[in-house]
Amino acid sequence: MIRRRVLDLCCGAGGAGRGYAEAGYEVTGVDIRPQPNYPYRFVLADAIGHLADLIATGGIERYDLVHASWPCQTFARVTAWRGSRDSHPDLLTPGRELLERCGRPWVMENVPEAPIRPDYLLCGSMFGLNIRRHRAFETSWGGGGELLPPCWHHPRILPFAHKGERAYADAMGCTWMTNTEGRQAIPPVYTQWIGHRAIDHTTAVSTP
Numbered sequence: 001m002i003r004r005r006v007l008d009l010c011c012g013a014g015g016a017g018r019g020y021a022e023a024g025y026e027v028t029g030v031d032i033r034p035q036p037n038y039p040y041r042f043v044l045a046d047a048i049g050h051l052a053d054l055i056a057t058g059g060i061e062r063y064d065l066v067h068a069s070w071p072c073q074t075f076a077r078v079t080a081w082r083g084s085r086d087s088h089p090d091l092l093t094p095g096r097e098l099l100e101r102c103g104r105p106w107v108m109e110n111v112p113e114a115p116i117r118p119d120y121l122l123c124g125s126m127f128g129l130n131i132r133r134h135r136a137f138e139t140s141w142g143g144g145g146e147l148l149p150p151c152w153h154h155p156r157i158l159p160f161a162h163k164g165e166r167a168y169a170d171a172m173g174c175t176w177m178t179n180t181e182g183r184q185a186i187p188p189v190y191t192q193w194i195g196h197r198a199i200d201h202t203t204a205v206s207t208p
Contacts, residue, residue, distance in 0.1 A: 004064040004199070007054075009047040010091075013181035014038045015174050016069055016109065019191030023199070025065065037176055048091060051098045065198050066106040067191065070095045072114060092116070099140070105198055108138045109186065119143030120194065123151040124172065127189045131171045135186050137194055141201040148193075 003026045008017045011029030017040050021027050027040040030047050043050065047068070054060040070091040092114060099106040110116050116138040124131035126148045134151075169175070169182025177185060 005062060006065040006067055006195070007051075007060075007063045008040075009051060009066065009068040009095075010070055011035065011038060011042070012069065012184050013174070013177045014040065015172065015177075015185030015188055016067055016191045018173075019186075019188035019193075020065075020067065020195045022188060022192045023195030025195055028063075037178070037181060039176065048094055048098065051095075051102065055098065055102050060102050060104055063104055064202070065195070066099060066102055066104050067109070068095050068099060068106070069109045069186070072111045104140075105202060106140045107191075107194055107198065109135055109190075112136045117142075120197075122148075122190045122193070124187055124189075125152045126150070127187070127193070129171060129173070129187055129189065131168060131187065133172065133187065135190060137190075139194075139198070139201075141198075144197070144201075 004024065006020045006025040006027055008020065008027055008029040011017055011031050013035055014029060014037070017027045017029050017038065021040065028043065029035065029038050029040055030043045030045055030050050032046050034044060035042055092110065096108065099108065108116055112118065112121060112134050114136065116136055118136040119139045120137040120143055121134065122137065123134050132153050166179055169177055169179060172182065172185060172187040173189060174182050174185045
């Protein structure tokens with residue numbers, strides 16, 4: 001059985017990567033900072049430059065899917081509350097241009113207020129997790145009519161404001177991370193679900 005490969009850009013400690021692995025992908029992560037807790041093959045590099053190099057050399061053809069979690073601080077509301085959005089670089093704009101050039105199926109993940117098309121807008125409550133964490137996913141295939149339970153915020157659900165607590169990282173399913181790493185992560189179940197959607201799309205495209 002040939003295993004699909006995913007390139008996990010701006011991978012952090014591996015929330016997205018774990019989800020893709022559980023969907024059956026072989027995962028390679030890329031981050032500009034060392035990630036000692038990343039569970040899969042890791043490349044220490046600038047994600048924008050690494051993607052550009054892979055496109056230029058043809059190395060991108062090794063991957064069946066490219067995922068990018070460009071830093072969200074430029075767009076996140078919490079940055080405006082606690083500091084200045086202008087002090088954080090916008091990697092989403094140049095990153096999207098590279099993804100559109102890469103010739104592979106791709107996924108971008110970010111906060112809902114980021115300027116991306118929400119082909120999928122996911123929350124932990126949709127998957128039975130005791131967390132409130134909304135993330136938008138723009139994809140090269142534009143999403144589809146897949147059904148998920150509606151977002152449901154029970155009064156006892158752990159809100160985004162509690163993200164610094166150990167309980168929050170554990171509730172996301174990111175039990176191998178530190179508290180600090182968990183603040184930047186997404187629940188693996190999100191990309192496990194997205195990874196299956198990507199497989200469905202490529203299978204449909206390749207089927208005569």
